[in-house]
Amino acid sequence: MKVSVIGAGYVGLVTASCLAELGNKVVCCDNDLKKIKQLKKGISPIYEPGLEELIRKNLKKKNLKFTSSIKEATKESEIIFIAVGTPSLEDGRADLTGIENVARQIAKNMPGYRLIIEKSTVPVNTGEWVKKTILAHIKGKIKFDVASNPEFLREGQAINDFMHPDRIVLGVDSKKAKELLLNLYKPLKTEILITDIKSAELIKHASNSFLATKISFINAVSYLCEKTGADIKEVAKGMGLDKRIGASFLEAGIGYGGSCFPKDVDAFINIAKELGYNFELLQVVKEINQQQKIFFLNKIKNALWIIKDKTIGVLGLAFKPNTDDIRNAPSLEIIRTLKKEGAKIKVYDPQAMPKAKAVLTDEIQFCKSPYQVAEGSDCLLLITEWQEFKELDFLRIKKLMKQPLIIDGRNLYEPKIMKKLGFKYIGIGRSANG
Ligand code: UGA
Secondary structure (H helix, E strand, C coil), rough: EEEEECCCCHHHHHHHHHHCCCCCEEEEEECCHHHHHHHHHHCCCCCCCCHHHHHHHHHHHHCCEEECCCCHHHHHHHHHEEEECCCCCCCCEEEEHHHHHHHHHHHHHCCCCCEEEEEECCCCCCHHHHHHHHHHHHHCCCCCEEEECCCCCCCCCCCCCCHCCCEEEEEECHHHHHHHHHHHHHCCCEEEEEEEEHHHHHHHHHHHHHHHHHHHHHHHHHHHHHHHHHCHHHHHHHCCCCCCCCCCCCCCCCCCCCCCCCHHHHHHHHHHCCCCCCCCCHHHHHHHHHHHHHHHHHHHHHHCCCCCCCCEEEEEECCCCCCCCCCCHHHHHHHHHHHHHHCEEECCCCCCHHHHHEEECCEEEEEECCHHHHHCCCCEEECCCCCHHHHHCCCHHHHHHCEEEEEEEECCCCCHHHHHHEEECCCCCCCCCC
């Protein structure tokens, strides 16, 4: 099938590459000329395992092409995905300027029937506005449909999530739209929920907000573990064995970050507010998430007493492993606070350092390895649970450090093992703390 994807960000680029891999002819469009120039050469603007290979392979097969012209993307394909960004405005609402602009441009350039699909995360009712916008700018009596097909992929495992999703949600209001989408997704063997557009839009915000709630819930319980000597890993395991609860997204840590959960929880609170509902539950989810970083900073202060002039080593900058994304990464706030209190900061991340260099000041030392970070450090902070950090030579680390202290924000290590190795080890809600 001929498909266009407008927006070559995380979701757009993965959607375009995967649909091309499934044998469709895909045009991927973005107004960032520099990005398009790189993509035409097969260079991915983001680090996502397997993505660059997929782009190169499908460019070569001529299943995938890149353009900066929405006109071209609209003319070429009957199916058009809108996957442009919907960033947060200052008050937490989603900024839909990009969506409106793309809808207008599609309307002006439609040569015949087009199915326009919202792939970006958008507030409920956006589909209605997209329809109105297209009707206002369309030339002549051309038929079209609008649909909602939210994406649930996670960064770091985006291709696998796209190709093997738990479910596909199709919000449609015409037989033609339903058939086109069912045909497009035929190769993916999974449950398909066909529903109305508004429900599909709500499913996305409700899902992300629920997952964020699960994380804040387990983080709150981790505090109780610390106060009582219970172990959060055991508690989460015991809860997760109940199929109604499920084991995933019960990892306590320094809180959720990234470009989705913080933004989507804010947007959902605002959507509810506009509809007359005070979503206090999500307000508290947000507060717990923020508190988690403060608790972590307190652990550092409690362990080191005076922060000024201490050397603090940071392992991991990305908001999660297998990505170079540092948007809303807890690392940034933690580093900035420690820096303000006079600490000397050394950092290492396998992928995120180039992006971090652009936002963190020069006074932070970017290191070549975790061992260089450990050298002369009074304390090591584990911020992102990269596999590389799981396999460190801890005896070497211990020798390099000024004092053998590890504060683990992701519960990557086992307290007993770390103690045996001679470290003072502090995790999140672990029984061997303190
Ligand atoms: C999230 C959702 O999981 C995807 O389904 C969704 O498509 C995506 O947002 C989106 O809306 O685009 P993502 O932000 O890539 O995906 O990453 P997650 O794996 O969900 O992690 C989000 C944050 O929660 C990370 O900071 C992670 O460290 C944290 N987390 C996750 C925890 O602290 N504990 C957990 O148990 C799980």
